[in-house]
Amino acid sequence: MAEVSKHMFEQACSGLECHYMMHPWNESCLKAIPHTAKASLIGSAKFYSVIYLAQIAMRGTKMLRSKEEWFRMGEYYARSTALGFLVCGSAPVLGCVLRRLTGDKFGYYTYLLVPNMINGLSIYLEPPHRRGLVINLFCNLMIEYWLRTLEKAGYLVMNKSKQTFLFMIGSAALFYLMRLEGDKEHRTPLFWLFTPEKVKRKTEDSKGACPHKGPCNKHILKGFTKLFGAGAAITLARLVLPRLRNPARAFASIRPHHFKMAMFFGSYIGIYRAIICYLCRRRGYDSALYALPAGYVAGLAFYFNPSVGFSIAAVTAAAKLYSTILYEKRLLPASVPLPELLYCACQGTLFHARFMHPDVCPKYTFNLMKSVSNGCTELLYANMLEALKRAAF
């Protein structure tokens, strides 16, 4: 998978018929719409059903008992599917219209970048608290894409130590901000490995300064086993599920290095809690500030299982919490939909990158586009490569 430059694209693809680049299933722009719509609807419905099933599984039995919860999940599922359907279904239509407007020629940026920035506005279909999580994910992917681009250009090397350092800084800031937010009624929605305990106020008349009940050792060990178990479960599921026909062999292939993620998760919370308890006991009171050294040192656990995506996620989650503070202090204008515009920019850039810079584009973008379009993007990409090959000879 090689990079496609602006020059290469314009030479090979600018003058092509629009059905070749946008809707190979039908020559007419209008008649192609039903097929595009059908594929996007099937693709989105499939893609989001997997995501929502995983979310339901994570909530467990609490979720199964409540009828209202089921209805709410159903509504969210319908809204997410509509988002995927609108983005994916409108991209070829917008592409065709833009081609008409720019003198019946495909441009490097008007082919995918601009259409997918415009239809990014469909993000408004997601309810606000879920929207934040999606925007967060796309920002992470965008930063990963930039880092990889810089790395490829030789400006930067993201080795294990640098990733760990980034994660340590992100964790320190994130846990500190999470503890600051602790007492608020509406906390910023965030996906993270664990939520730190609220800061314990001095006035409470229970014994000890620690923000937890019971003995410290037990508290630390409980955190460790819970997250170690979660990490091990994810790894084992990944290992065994693809080989369900022969689970015995799959289990026999388990090696110590398969517990890297479990060790990372477990020691991450273990170190964090140990430092918080130590500081609370030593100083006799609890403070949100303790999360800074605790989060920083706990970030060392990342060395067990480093990944660029995860270290970026720590930093952007902290940035997201910080932006909530800025909004509250009115330092960021609430009248301008900055997060939604950011989403549009990310979506356009990432979808463009999947075609033009596939070597540095995050893998998740490939899967997302392929699944939601029900495989259509693969067809379009193959056609574009064909055209490039023809032009080269």
Ligand SMILES: [Zn+2]
């Ligand atoms: Zn067309």
Ligand SMILES: [Zn+2]
């Ligand atoms: Zn304690």
